Amino acid sequence: MSEVIKVGMADLNYANSPDTIRTSGLGSCVGVIIYDEKVSTCGMAHIMLPHSSLARNGDIHRPKYADTAVEDLIENLVKRGSPEYRLRAKMAGGAQMFQFASTNEVMRIGPRNVESVREILKSYHIRIISEDVGGNSGRTIEFNPKTTVLEIRTINQGIRRI
Amino acid sequence: MSYIDRIQPAHLDILKEIGNIGAGHAATSLSKLLNRTIDMEVPSVKIVHFNDISDFVGGQEETVAAIFLRIMGDAPGNMFFLVPIQEATKLIQQLTGDLSITYTTLETNEMGVSALCEMGNILAGSYLTALSDFTKLNLQPTPPAMAIDMAMAVLSHGLLELSQAGDYAIVIDTKIQEKDELNTAQTKGHFFLLPDPPSFEAIFHSLGVTVNE
Numbered sequence: 162m163s164e165v166i167k168v169g170m171a172d173l174n175y176a177n178s179p180d181t182i183r184t185s186g187l188g189s190c191v192g193v194i195i196y197d198e199k200v201s202t203c204g205m206a207h208i209m210l211p212h213s214s215l216a217r218n219g220d221i222h223r224p225k226y227a228d229t230a231v232e233d234l235i236e237n238l239v240k241r242g243s244p245e246y247r248l249r250a251k252m253a254g255g256a257q258m259f260q261f262a263s264t265n266e267v268m269r270i271g272p273r274n275v276e277s278v279r280e281i282l283k284s285y286h287i288r289i290i291s292e293d294v295g296g297n298s299g300r301t302i303e304f305n306p307k308t309t310v311l312e313i314r315t316i317n318q319g320i321r322r323i
Numbered sequence: 324m325s326y327i328d329r330i331q332p333a334h335l336d337i338l339k340e341i342g343n344i345g346a347g348h349a350a351t352s353l354s355k356l357l358n359r360t361i362d363m364e365v366p367s368v369k370i371v372h373f374n375d376i377s378d379f380v381g382g383q384e385e386t387v388a389a390i391f392l393r394i395m396g397d398a399p400g401n402m403f404f405l406v407p408i409q410e411a412t413k414l415i416q417q418l419t420g421d422l423s424i425t426y427t428t429l430e431t432n433e434m435g436v437s438a439l440c441e442m443g444n445i446l447a448g449s450y451l452t453a454l455s456d457f458t459k460l461n462l463q464p465t466p467p468a469m470a471i472d473m474a475m476a477v478l479s480h481g482l483l484e485l486s487q488a489g490d491y492a493i494v495i496d497t498k499i500q501e502k503d504e505l506n507t508a509q510t511k512g513h514f515f516l517l518p519d520p521p522s523f524e525a526i527f528h529s530l531g532v533t534v535n536e
Contacts, residue, residue, distance in 0.1 A: 169374040170479060171490060185383040186475020189483070209479070209486050217488045225486060258480045259391050259468035270483055299476025301384055316386055316472055317430070 165303070168192075171225035173206035173234060175241070178307035185301045187254035189271035191227065191294070193278050194251045194304045194311060195234045195287065197243035203306040204238055206230035210270070211277035227277035235285055248287050251311045251323065252278055253302045255294040271295065291323040327370055327491050330523070335368045337530060338495050342366030344457050345450035346497030346514050352449040353511070356442065357417055359501060361511060366497040372490060376478055379496050380405050380513055383475035387411075388429070390443030390467045391481065394451065397460040398525040400518035401481035402450070404443045408471065410511055415439055430471045443467045450514060458529040481517050488520045 163179035170190065176182035178201030184192050187207065196203035206224055213226040223229035239245055255275035275294045282289060291311065293300070298315040305312075313321045346363050354361045377383045388411035390404040406414065412426040415435040424435050444467045455462045470477050485492050495516040501509050518526065527533065 170475070171373060171486065186377065186473040186479065188472070188476030188479040190479055209483070215487050222490055225490070256476070258470050258472060258477050297470070299473035301473065 173224040183303040191254040191274040204234040211273040342495040348449040348453035349446040377474040389477040392464040398522035403515040406512040
């Protein structure tokens, strides 16, 4: 029996085939998946903010920020026996849910999250195989580590697979 | 120590009263706008983890029409008026008199969207005016923005400010409803008030209550 492993907001988790991993209601948040196809394993994070330097108090909840979440995903996958060179990534999210006349930095958080994930993955030389980012729709995503297909559901555009 | 740890039950009661006064005025405005009786429920004030916030409106992937305003002034924060999609459609039909609008065409109907936004503006305006009169704080809403999407996706937008200070939000939720012929309550929508962390002190202070360090 396969299970669907859930990842909450500002959280991360891991899945091995035949299980799949899922996170719901990504708005400006970004869902990033790092996987090792060879052993059908993956980790997923639901990131809210682009950088841990934004935290206003001392204790940083690491899965919330792009830099610390991606770091943890990579480190843990390596610990579980997947060498860095075999890791690949996919991501989705980073939408702008509300359209405003003003261009406040908080309103641009979606694109900033995406940019930040790209940068940190690049620093680890991990390739982004596919992505579905931006726009203004909420997304629910599910990743299957066996097929490495990322399924993206939106309310208006139905289901996409990347 | 996080600001949330310093909140006592008495503080929650004050916030409840704020929800009461604000949403009470908003419900009256909506009554006048629709020429129907609109009731409100006793507000609930809860400290919730981000992941549970969409439970108020039926789950993370529930489709809602959300009107979002940023509150500026002495106690900044975010405000949402969330309406389940079926109810939003009914509201728009009543406001525009156009019965051909359905919830699939809602988002592309300019007149309908504009009507719903304006309604959100009026309701939020009366909520904030009442709150401002009560606390003597200067509060102004930004123009409303609307989105029809998954509850979690729209709500997360209002959590960004808070998320830099913690993983919990103090939600002041007031449900407004209308009774039908059979006297069963139909939920019309939810008002969510999400003050920024420093705003709690401003609110309590304005009412002569202190938050102990």
